């Protein structure tokens with residue numbers, strides 16, 4: 001109990017807060033998982049108990065996200081950024097190109113990486129708005145021979161989201177959902193592929209989950225793709241060609257169980273709406289704080305805001321930390337403040353932040 005009372009509200013963009021009950025279960029099982037007398041970290045990945053865990057993890061992902069049978073669920077070791085290269089390496093032949101919606105820092109980096117390796121172009125570019133809004137879909141241009149279109153529904157650094165699912169005229173849509181997967185129900189059939197780094201809503205850092213439609217896998221023909229970067233390797237070997245990130249998989253299993261026990265993705269989504277609406281309300285009602293992201297494009301998950309008295313920012317952060325409101329500093333590329341409201345952030349954490357914001361604004365008016 002005393003450990004729980006010492007837990008801070010971590011508003012960091014990732015690695016993010018995990019639910020206390022999940023951490024407690026991991027702690028209770030740490031030395032002796034599944035009555036085996038060893039930690040899940042010490043168990044061979046080809047043993048029956050671990051294979052069962054992987055099977056259950058896959059089933060849970062399928063159930064929670066309602067993933068149809070013609071999609072593969074893959075567990076990839078390493079960072080989400082690896083996908084920036086892996087996607088063009090797998091899905092672009094010499095005569096094809098990929099279209100990118102560059103709407104913030106992460107999609108721009110993905111576009112740069114794809115351009116380094118293969119042919120890529122911008123369908124639309126939000127850079128001229130300084131990533132405060134996304135140009136009207138009527139202005140987007142999809143070129144012939146486009147093998148896939150790529151976008152980032154929630155831009156974690158810029159605090160901007162794409163409010164619509166782009167209509168890509170039949171071209172497969174690939175989404176980097178690193179910061180938004182498992183925050184709301186999805187229609188998986190809108191996507192050719194979805195991927196997400198684990199460190200926000202899935203588990204601890206070090207794993208990326210990919211959901212890939214079978215016909216995209218079937219289109220991979222390049223036999224020069226390094227084995228560990230070839231999605232077919234993961235499909236053929238159920239993500240177990242090499243040793244998978246076993247502890248991440250275990251923690252993801254606990255996290256998905258937690259989501260189910262809390263009521264599933266519709267509950268995650270309504271909690272997120274409640275948290276972000278409460279926070280934006282304070283920002284919008286105040287003449288002390290402001291958000292410069294245009295309203296329809298504001299991220300619900302990574303709420304970026306600023307102080308009108310910019311010089312007080314460090315003082316704001318010091319006072320916040322003293323109250324256990326951690327990691328509110330915005331990304332170094334954009335500055336300002338950022339409150340990340342992933343699934344494990346309770347409403348009480350947001351209320352504590354709001355109370356502090358009112359207090360800080362009053363004493364510094």
Ligand SMILES: Cc1ncc(COP(=O)(O)O)c(C=O)c1O
Pocket residue numbers: 013014078079080081082106152154155156157176177178179197
């Ligand atoms: C949307 C998005 N894409 C990609 C990444 C990169 O993740 P990683 O550090 O796992 O490569 C992040 C990290 O925050 C992210 O938020």
